[in-house]
Amino acid sequence: MVYMKRLAQPRTWPIEKKEKKYIAIPLGKKHTESISLVCALRDMLHLVKTRKEARNLIRENCVFIDNKAAKDEKIAVGLFDIVALPKIKKFYRLVLSNGKLQFEEIAETNKKICKIIGKKILKGGKIQLNLYDGKNFISDKKEIAVGDSVIVDIVQNKITGHLPLKKGATLLVISGKYASQQGKLLELEKNKAILQCENKKLEVPKKNLFVIG
Structure with missing residues (x-):
């Protein structure tokens, strides 16, 4: 160890x-x-x-x-x-x-939320999605993008829902000085985002965000 x-x-x-x-x-x-x-x-x-x-x-x-x-x-x-x-x-x-x-x-559940950290187009047009927890899925859903989150059925091992990284989404900051803060996405740029967290606005690196709703 x-x-x-x-x-x-x-x-x-x-x-x-x-x-x-x-x-x-x-x-x-x-x-x-x-x-x-x-x-x-x-x-x-x-x-x-x-x-x-x-x-x-x-x-x-x-x-x-x-x-x-x-x-x-x-x-x-x-x-x-x-x-x-x-x-x-x-x-x-x-x-x-x-x-x-x-x-x-929690109550017994088969649902888990996970972030998309990579996306690759395979032969035949299928898409490989690389998840935050190390899992990979083959999908035909072209609308799912890096930075989005998905709902995974951990029993049937398949994606059952999609939470896009877009204005109005609820985000969790998972690292950095604002770690554990939650807020609504107001603005999204290439490498950063502006969140509304209660009565204040936070500027957070895009890589530190996790869509939860």
Whole structure:
């Protein structure tokens, strides 16, 4: 397992820095927008007390991320990923609130929101969409653009909805100094956007935005 010193952990991690010296680094996703599964189970959800207990849960196929059985306590749980423990009927979504990653308990669901980070035209005119969480889909929906979000059915593994990045859309800022702020899109330029957040306007890099409504 790869570690970092807790004093150097991202500000988005809601974990006590002085309790222990080291903390597990999530593998496979951006650190500021994800947490390792062992930290999720032990330090945030308090479902286990030790790394060994977390590993045992995983080995017994008790933990699922986006409807897939987790195989390793080091893997990353990313923003909007769904962590399910069906044997005890517990379901959680990782969100960003008040500048921190947090788990919200939810009802059992097969729906997940995800951002489009890449788009490629394939032979025959089909389109490959690359998603924020590492998934890829083949689609014929030419209107879906990089920066938009889609609703994914994680059970049937297909896109069921489209949330375009356009004026009036509800956006979440996922990184930078305004991380966790939400607002309506007022203006969109090549590399930045203007958001109306309550009674103030924010100028945010386009890459830091996530369409949520």
